[in-house]
Amino acid sequence: MHKRNRWFVSIGLLYGLLGGLVALVYLTAPGFIPGDVPRIHGHIMLLGFVVMMIYGVALHVLPRFSGQSLYSERMANWQLYLSNAGLPIMIAGWLLMLNWLVLAGGVLAYSGIVLFAINIILTVKPTGPWR
Ligand code: HEM
Numbered sequence: 001m002h003k004r005n006r007w008f009v010s011i012g013l014l015y016g017l018l019g020g021l022v023a024l025v026y027l028t029a030p031g032f033i034p035g036d037v038p039r040i041h042g043h044i045m046l047l048g049f050v051v052m053m054i055y056g057v058a059l060h061v062l063p064r065f066s067g068q069s070l071y072s073e074r075m076a077n078w079q080l081y082l083s084n085a086g087l088p089i090m091i092a093g094w095l096l097m098l099n100w101l102v103l104a105g106g107v108l109a110y111s112g113i114v115l116f117a118i119n120i121i122l123t124v125k126p127t128g129p130w131r
């Protein structure tokens with residue numbers, strides 16, 4: 001397994017643990033964590049746990065399923081950097097209730113999704129006749 005894909009899977013698991021902890025702290029001591037806590041928890045779980053796990057598994061498995069190598073390793077590396085810069089910045093934005101900061105992080109996280117989409121489409125596109 002490519003080192004980058006191991007990172008995606010491991011980081012996804014860490015976000016899952018963090019997101020659960022945030023929710024439990026929120027339920028135990030409301031007000032302890034500042035800002036929009038449900039939003040923070042939701043996006044740690046979805047963009048962090050679920051999406052990072054999908055990134056890691058898909059980047060490993062889809063080239064093998066399609067019988068072709070990944071279109072661009074470099075694009076997938078940038079996907080790792082952008083998505084892992086984006087989510088913490090979004091979280092900081094929701095902690096501080098600064099919409100522009102959520103937007104800045106969101107642009108980075110979204111750029112990661114765009115790179116992933118392009119890379120996977122170019123990897124699984126059919127070659128030769130349709131079967
Ligand atoms: C670890 C166990 C979990 C606990 C204890 C938990 C608890 C909570 C709590 C207390 C809220 C806030 C409800 C409110 O608005 O008052 C919430 C919202 C939410 N949770 Fe969880 N949750 C857990 C796991 C998950 C998982 C696995 C996911 C998704 C993969 C998830 C996604 C969401 C989303 C999307 C919201 C709504 C966020 C929003 O309103 O913006 N949660 N959860």
Ligand code: HEM
Nearest residue numbers: 039042043046047050051090102103105106107109110113
């Ligand atoms: C590109 C990255 C993303 C950005 C910038 C983003 C941004 C936002 C923002 C600003 C809100 C709050 C909207 C409001 O004020 O009501 C929101 C809500 C939400 N987002 Fe995201 N999001 C992103 C990715 C995702 C993903 C990948 C998922 C699910 C897999 C998701 C699930 C949700 C959910 C469930 C809510 C709560 C909706 C509700 O209140 O009913 N988001 N998101």
